[in-house]
Amino acid sequence: MSNEPTPVKQAMLRLIPNLRAFAVSLCGDIERADDLVQETLLKAWDHLDSFQEGTNLRAWMFTILRNTYFSECRRRRREVEDDGSKAADLAVHPGQEGHLDMQDFKRALSGLPPDQREALVLVGAAGFSYEEAAKISNCAVGTIKSRVNRARAKLTELLDVSASTDFGPDPATEAIVARAGGGGFRPS
């Protein structure tokens, strides 16, 4: 039997890193993210006949992934307010420039409501247009824009104190950031 990859399998394989990144941003936990990606691959494979050749496979799989995530949240209940606080457990290579800075950012990101975080990631990190993001999230373009704006405003508010360390270090500010970022959560 030939192990020659089919075009579809190749396309899906190429998308996995992207899907993982999106999944992690949603649930904040690489293990759970990989479970999500696995489910997404299975569902996508099962429903390939409903995928229109020539349309955006990436957007289609992102849609399956986020739908899986949110319906799982509803089922699990306990993670309805999933703040992705485990996101900061992901290793940011220690010793690299801005290690603490990234921890602060992850914490701030985890403080967003999931729909806002999703919108921000789709548009600001995954490179989708507002229209594409709206389709993936099954909402109006205006809703996506509103979520992105609110996410940015909230992050700005959360990072406002730490931002000044970028533009001028200040020990007092760092103390405030350390306090603000706590909440029983310890990054690795």
Place this chain on the structure above:
Amino acid sequence: MRNRNKTETQPAKAGEAPTNVPDSKLHAHIGTRLRRLFDEVVEEPIPDKFRILLEDLERDELKKKSTS
């Protein structure tokens, strides 16, 4: 929920360090870090379990076709 859609310099609140950093700079700051977080995962090698999964799915598919 407060409407924070307007882009304007955030006033310093009591007890916080004052910042006159314009929103556009902070937005760029956010965008850079967001993409870095995302790219960190994207750049990781694909775990074997996913390759194996796709190979299994494909093999089952081919089996089904050959026996139908």
